[in-house]
Amino acid sequence: MHRLVRAGIALANAHTTLDAAHGGVAAALAERVGLQDTRPLEPNPADPTQGIGRVGKLPEPTRLRDFAAAVAAALPDCAPGLLVGGEPDAVVETAAVSGGAGDSLLAAARAADVDVFLTADLRHHPASEHLEAGRPYLLCGTHWATEWVGLPPLAARLEAAAHACGHRLFTQVSQIVTDPWALRLSTGC
Numbered sequence: 001m002h003r004l005v006r007a008g009i010a011l012a013n014a015h016t017t018l019d020a021a022h023g024g025v026a027a028a029l030a031e032r033v034g035l036q037d038t039r040p041l042e043p044n045p046a047d048p049t050q051g052i053g054r055v056g057k058l059p060e061p062t063r064l065r066d067f068a069a070a071v072a073a074a075l076p077d078c079a080p081g082l083l084v085g086g087e088p089d090a091v092v093e094t095a096a097v098s099g100g101a102g103d104s105l106l107a108a109a110r111a112a113d114v115d116v117f118l119t120a121d122l123r124h125h126p127a128s129e130h131l132e133a134g135r136p137y138l139l140c141g142t143h144w145a146t147e148w149v150g151l152p153p154l155a156a157r158l159e160a161a162a163h164a165c166g167h168r169l170f171t172q173v174s175q176i177v178t179d180p181w182a183l184r185l186s187t188g189c
């Protein structure tokens with residue numbers, strides 16, 4: 001912080017606010033995986049059109065394994081990849097998404113009555129106890145991959161907003177993978 005101040009560089013830092021905003025992380029994640037007619041998973045009481053996560057419809061009924069393959073192809077590459085919990089051949093039509101750690105949203109996803117929930121950082125007990133009661137099935141990506149998708153649209157919007165006021169803005173989206181995992185090995189003995 002001191003080095004930024006001395007260099008005259010401003011820093012704007014957004015995390016949960018960007019998750020919840022119009023066109024933010026949750027909206028970008030929903031768009032990347034093709035959800036339609038989206039609404040917030042946990043609406044903001046002050047403005048129910050914004051909020052944590054998004055819920056929406058898939059373009060057409062799809063087997064869980066095929067939707068998972070499409071989600072994996074839509075997320076940036078990282079060592080852990082994407083885990084699938086549930087019945088791979090079951091047909092899914094609706095989904096909830098929330099970038100980053102989603103344990104706390106399992107009940108909200110079930111209450112939203114969706115077929116599948118895409119998030120990250122799910123732990124053994126919350127995930128397995130959730131699946132014992134059935135849908136929504138679970139797609140577990142990584143924290144970084146499910147949040148990073150919000151950055152390219154944010155950069156494009158910042159550039160467009162600057163352009164609209166007659167300024168040229170150069171943006172650069174970091175490609176650094178901030179997940180702590182470097183390598184995945186399949187196990188078997």
Ligand SMILES: [Zn+2]
Nearest residue numbers: 100101143147
């Ligand atoms: Zn996060």
